[in-house]
Amino acid sequence: MSDKILVSTRKGLFTVSRNGRAWKITATDFLGDNVTLTLTDARDGRHYAALDHGHFGVKLHRSTANGWEEIAVPAYPPKPEGYEEHDMWGRPINWSTARIWALAAGGADEPGVIWCGTLPGGLFRSADHGASWEMIRSLWDHPKRKQWMGGGADLPGIHSICVDPRNSKRVWIAVSTGGIWSTQDAGASWTQRGEGMRAEHVPPELTHDPITQDVHCLVQCPAATDRMWVQHHNGIFVSSDEGRTFTEITDVAPSTFGFPVVVHPREPDTAWFVPEIKDEKRIPREGRLVVSRTRDGGRSFDVLTKGLPQSHAYDVVYRHALALDAAGERLAFGSTTGGVWVSEDQGDSWTCVTHTLPPVYAVRFA
């Protein structure tokens, strides 16, 4: 079980460690800077941290024995002279990394391979621990990529990356908005997935088009890769065929709206969510912060409250801010109002680590 958590916030990176039975902040890095996401590569123990310096752009840092070092950041290729593409408001889309929105380690058979999803929609792969990056042109140049739209941000972006633990050439990504895409050949070609999802923000004839789907978060059960869970803008969806088709899960208390989802590493029917009221009211229902958990593939849900604030809590938990450790026992999440909670019993009870951090963007076990 993991004893360390990396919490990415608007104003720095905080390391939370288990000491005895207490979880405490034990280190701060990049204090004052906007840390948007981290990755801990279980294959070699390296940590990666994405920063957004605003004026000075997006940067990527990697841990060393002596602290952090800045490494290459994924860069878009030169835009052809005279070529323009526009966002949904008609503004030109700059071919430049606007945000690092997904980081994932490659397979066990490809040490040093890191995948990176970005805004405005570029997917990148590094084969040398982030020292250099190659854009996956087959996806960027795919004619349907231009149908991706802003969802979680003004620009479209790749926020979820799942690498098949049995075959690292097989990768799934999810786009807000642009649905789910998969490759069977390490990124040489791509296929749209995600039949069965439902989008309410488009006209009826587009409701079930897989490319219109606003997936908030996509996860895959490592031990049973057929099983994928999606927290979607319009609900919770589950797949039993590697994302080809999804079934909507309805009638979930208190809500099916939210951003993150995590799935147990060995039990595909067990997944956790952090519900908000709904799209147009993104706060916990009745000011009660809860985590919902299913153990039966979505037929029923436990509403987990022990140790979580049940009065006047307005915490929103972003898509990368809920984490499950590799053992499937410990959970952690952080909120927009600076709270961090940890559970050592699969969510049955929670301990507040702090409620005074800057807005939390991402929580990851390290």
Place this chain on the structure above:
Amino acid sequence: MAKVVFTTNVQRHVGCPDAVAEGHTVREVLENVFARNPQARGYVLDDQSALRKHMTIFVDGRMIRDRARLADAVADGSTIYVFQALSGG
């Protein structure tokens, strides 16, 4: 030769000491500076080598007009200030 001065705000991320470099345009001068300090390039220019959205450059007290190509002229003895704009928070 032109003198290039970078905002102090960038210095805690990447060292950008004052520099002197050849060039007839802002582009030429900056590229000569970045050739000697490549890490600084991405803090000022975006992936298309245009000036980052919330950065601004002054040449002898005049804000440049060509943010994409940086074609504004630079004279011998000019001073180029690379600042962050007051947009972007």
